[in-house]
Amino acid sequence: MNPVDYVLVGGGLQNGLIALALRAAQPRARIVMIERGAAPGGNHTWCFHAGDAPAGSTWLDPLIVARWPAYDVAFPSHHRTVEAEYACVSSARLAEHVRAALAAPGSELLSGAHAEEVGADRVVVRDGGGTREIRGAAVIDARGPDRAAIGACGWQKFVGQELVLDAPHGLARPVLMDATVPQRDGFRFFYVLPLAPDRVLVEDTYFSDGSHLDVDLLRSEIAAYAASRGWRGTMVREETGILPMPWEVAAPDVAPPLVAGYAGRWFHPVTGYSFPIAARLAAFVASRPAAALFGAELTELARAHAGQLAFARRLTRMMFRWFPPERRHHVLSRFYRLPEATIRRFYALELTRLDRVRILAGRPPRGLSVRAVLGMEAR
Numbered sequence: 001m002n003p004v005d006y007v008l009v010g011g012g013l014q015n016g017l018i019a020l021a022l023r024a025a026q027p028r029a030r031i032v033m034i035e036r037g038a039a040p041g042g043n044h045t046w047c048f049h050a051g052d053a054p055a056g057s058t059w060l061d062p063l064i065v066a067r068w069p070a071y072d073v074a075f076p077s078h079h080r081t082v083e084a085e086y087a088c089v090s091s092a093r094l095a096e097h098v099r100a101a102l103a104a105p106g107s108e109l110l111s112g113a114h115a116e117e118v119g120a121d122r123v124v125v126r127d128g129g130g131t132r133e134i135r136g137a138a139v140i141d142a143r144g145p146d147r148a149a150i151g152a153c154g155w156q157k158f159v160g161q162e163l164v165l166d167a168p169h170g171l172a173r174p175v176l177m178d179a180t181v182p183q184r185d186g187f188r189f190f191y192v193l194p195l196a197p198d199r200v201l202v203e204d205t206y207f208s209d210g211s212h213l214d215v216d217l218l219r220s221e222i223a224a225y226a227a228s229r230g231w232r233g234t235m236v237r238e239e240t241g242i243l244p245m246p247w248e249v250a251a252p253d254v255a256p257p258l259v260a261g262y263a264g265r266w267f268h269p270v271t272g273y274s275f276p277i278a279a280r281l282a283a284f285v286a287s288r289p290a291a292a293l294f295g296a297e298l299t300e301l302a303r304a305h306a307g308q309l310a311f312a313r314r315l316t317r318m319m320f321r322w323f324p325p326e327r328r329h330h331v332l333s334r335f336y337r338l339p340e341a342t343i344r345r346f347y348a349l350e351l352t353r354l355d356r357v358r359i360l361a362g363r364p365p366r367g368l369s370v371r372a373v374l375g376m377e378a379r
């Protein structure tokens with residue numbers, strides 16, 4: 001089958017979305033995906049603000065397993081309902097659609113296959129049958145967060161459990177941040193997604209200085225939180241995450257092969273999230289032939305992303321360096337008093353100048369360490 005149009009290295013979120021966007025825009029494209037796991041997608045629940053989906057991206061719609069017109073946040077000082085549509089994609093659903101997209105003639109999903117060498121137009125793969133080379137007009141390398149070259153950072157870490165309850169949970173919408181819980185190990189909050197009337201995803205999440213995740217402790221915290229809400233039931237799935245939140249991260253590279261997704265620094269440094277950015281890059285890749293992937297337009301897309309990264313990096317640095325761990329929640333509490341449009345553009349990494357002024361202007365959040373600010377700025 002060599003050579004093909006696209007060789008997708010890594011079958012996670014980014015390349016899964018690229019495969020689906022390509023199949024929709026270029027039905028005859030020959031695509032090979034190389035995934036070291038048994039199936040594409042891994043074990044995730046990915047959420048995003050539905051308004052952040054790129055224009056015309058109907059290929060995203062079948063991936064959505066739940067959506068809500070609004071969500072809540074709760075801090076000791078205030079509660080708020082944010083009227084922004086929120087959507088959820090499961091890795092199981094992504095895997096199902098990626099498999100179907102790659103079942104087309106001339107395409108192939110190589111699972112249980114390890115990419116050993118990744119070049120501009122060739123990839124060396126090792127699987128049960130030995131080692132072979134696959135050539136393609138465009139190679140897209142999205143091997144995930146572990147390969148992201150980043151400098152100084154804090155960490156977003158969490159354990160999430162999907163619970164099937166004995167009785168309805170009674171939640172009308174997701175709770176993106178319940179920060180009314182005791183603060184420790186940085187900014188701490190529960191994230192609750194009501195996936196069905198009797199099904200919730202409950203995550204205990206930390207914006208922490210360290211990457212150590214005490215899974216057993218967080219499991220017991222999730223059990224205690226669920227009990228405090230009167231939720232009893234069975235845990236059916238668990239996911240964990242340890243994601244860098246860097247204040248030192250370079251702009252994406254735009255030379256072949258295209259390093260995409262988290263590995264290519266196409267993510268949000270303040271939230272550790274990447275869905276809207278991955279969807280945008282997927283739509284871009286699918287909008288032109290493989291041979292025309294690199295050029296002025298990709299450079300411009302990367303430049304725009306780099307501009308947003310530069311501002312986001314400042315925010316991450318302020319949050320982690322200017323606020324001691326136990327006072328970090330004040331930053332998010334203040335953020336959630338901003339206009340809804342600014343909040344949405346913040347998550348999409350599409351902040352305007354006015355948004356930036358709104359985020360930085362006014363009285364600083366409570367808990368600012370003047371000593372930390374002076375110490376940092378003197379360096």
Ligand SMILES: Cc1cc2nc3c(=O)[nH]c(=O)nc-3n(C[C@H](O)[C@H](O)[C@H](O)COP(=O)(O)OP(=O)(O)OC[C@H]3O[C@@H](n4cnc5c(N)ncnc54)[C@H](O)[C@@H]3O)c2cc1C
Pocket residue numbers: 009010011012013014015034035036037040041042043044045046047048113114115116142143144145239240241242243260261262263272273274275276
């Ligand atoms: C549990 C969890 C939940 C998250 N939830 C959200 C969310 O709600 N919203 C959001 O925007 N972001 C979320 N994120 C952050 C981010 O969007 C995800 O980490 C996302 O999966 C990153 O996409 P990616 O394609 O870059 O990497 P991944 O999805 O990690 O994919 C990389 C793939 O490459 C494969 N691979 C690696 N090396 C090789 C190799 N040598 N050969 C072959 N295959 C290889 C891996 O097996 C993996 O499947 C979450 C992260 C985690 C961990």
